[in-house]
Amino acid sequence: MLSHPDELKYVKSHEFVSVEGDVATIGITAFAADQLGDVTFVELPKVGEKFKTEQKFGVIESVKSVSDLFMPIAGEITAVNENLNSEPELVNLDTYKGGWMIKVKIENAAEVASLMSAEDYKKFIVD
Amino acid sequence: MVDFAGWNMPVQYKSIIAEHMATREKIGLFDVSHMGEFLVTGAGAHDFIQYIIANDLNRLATADRALYSQLCYEDGGTVDDLIVYRRKEDFLLVVNASNIDKDWEWISSHASKFDVKLTNISDQLGLLALQGPQAVPLLSEIVGEWVSQLPSFGYGEATIDGTSFSFGRTGYTGEDGFEIFVPTAKAEWLWNLLLERGQAKGIEACGLGARDTLRLEAGLPLYGHELERDISPIESGLGWSVKPDKGDFIGREVLAKQKAGGLERQIVCLKGTGKAAPRQGYSVFHGDKEVGKVTSGAPGVFVGYPLAFALVSMPVTKVGTELTIGIRDTKVPATVVNRPWYKRKK
Numbered sequence: 430m431l432s433h434p435d436e437l438k439y440v441k442s443h444e445f446v447s448v449e450g451d452v453a454t455i456g457i458t459a460f461a462a463d464q465l466g467d468v469t470f471v472e473l474p475k476v477g478e479k480f481k482t483e484q485k486f487g488v489i490e491s492v493k494s495v496s497d498l499f500m501p502i503a504g505e506i507t508a509v510n511e512n513l514n515s516e517p518e519l520v521n522l523d524t525y526k527g528g529w530m531i532k533v534k535i536e537n538a539a540e541v542a543s544l545m546s547a548e549d550y551k552k553f554i555v556d
Numbered sequence: 557m558v559d560f561a562g563w564n565m566p567v568q569y570k571s572i573i574a575e576h577m578a579t580r581e582k583i584g585l586f587d588v589s590h591m592g593e594f595l596v597t598g599a600g601a602h603d604f605i606q607y608i609i610a611n612d613l614n615r616l617a618t619a620d621r622a623l624y625s626q627l628c629y630e631d632g633g634t635v636d637d638l639i640v641y642r643r644k645e646d647f648l649l650v651v652n653a654s655n656i657d658k659d660w661e662w663i664s665s666h667a668s669k670f671d672v673k674l675t676n677i678s679d680q681l682g683l684l685a686l687q688g689p690q691a692v693p694l695l696s697e698i699v700g701e702w703v704s705q706l707p708s709f710g711y712g713e714a715t716i717d718g719t720s721f722s723f724g725r726t727g728y729t730g731e732d733g734f735e736i737f738v739p740t741a742k743a744e745w746l747w748n749l750l751l752e753r754g755q756a757k758g759i760e761a762c763g764l765g766a767r768d769t770l771r772l773e774a775g776l777p778l779y780g781h782e783l784e785r786d787i788s789p790i791e792s793g794l795g796w797s798v799k800p801d802k803g804d805f806i807g808r809e810v811l812a813k814q815k816a817g818g819l820e821r822q823i824v825c826l827k828g829t830g831k832a833a834p835r836q837g838y839s840v841f842h843g844d845k846e847v848g849k850v851t852s853g854a855p856g857v858f859v860g861y862p863l864a865f866a867l868v869s870m871p872v873t874k875v876g877t878e879l880t881i882g883i884r885d886t887k888v889p890a891t892v893v894n895r896p897w898y899k900r901k902k
Contacts, residue, residue: 466765467573469855470831472884488884490833492572492855493765514831521571 439550440501465491468520504533563590566763575766582758583690589682592656600671612799628807632788682743690757691733730774775896790814826890828862
């Protein structure tokens, strides 16, 4: 059973957002990881880069596919998960913890409030 | 599940990597029932097949042997690649699922000059591929020790619990194993039997995803990628299976010229670097000059580096040539290497 925890926020491009103060941790959802299959490579931005909402921030490759990663909210990159360089499979195995991709300094707190709840996201992926 | 040539098939059961590794190290079971099968009978069957394929059917000295070949157009382009089984009473052609209708039409259109009868039995036959180092031990346990004595590309028949089926010592993974023909109604029964009996040997059900990564690593071409309407088997690097000296056949003139050295481009094997994988359609460069495109690419699951087949212009096809592959906004180094990337230890 795929898990989409209640305490996280979600977007239609299948990224999750975990908010702590003014920092958001971003990765892809369990649904997306399952659809991609074995993740083999994650290309991430550099710390200090700034992105707008829905702007492409990286690329994720599985054995069979290549997909872009999109910013759920606007902000500046404060950290990237270097572990994914050597262990991209963390995205499949530990999606919301070890599989996180970037941390972002939230530019506009109002954006966070507009993101989907777990309940909304689960409805979205069923449709 | 994906729709593939009208069949609803899983890309993966567990994970492509797990299925790929199980097939390399233990045993994998693939449902390839979507493949097409045509029966050729009649006094002219041998001559007819010899006329439509590029390989030499006379390489099969006895019945119950199989041959890899291609059907070609007059201009040398490829209609399809196939396996021809010479059996005691008839010939069986096994063709790609997505090409069944096209092949049937092509083959039928050339049959009138020969005393042959063609039957499309694709709907009547299921096909299961049992592949990997434990494939021969498993089928030996179920059918009898004699199956381990079958030569590569040999063919046998057996009956279990009243169901007759047949098999070739063939495959599309680079491993030893069998492709097993079974009446469609009994395919599920055989699938379950093989999975159950193979459990102790570490058998995994494998999907289309692993089938593709395994065939790629083993340097085997896939129609629509390394073989096409406008890619001849010689251009695809399959010259060993094209025999212009055997006599007349469709495409002979062009293929003979190409085989004698008249090639402008060829499919090469590239060993990539880094972690991003080359994919179909990516550009290949020699210095600043674009020299071709990737036809298939993936992470090499077993060999551990990215790999790609690419169709490139002469003369950069020589083993050892340093090229680059355009992956997004970088040019990633890749070297032309000998085919295949993966070869099993015998």
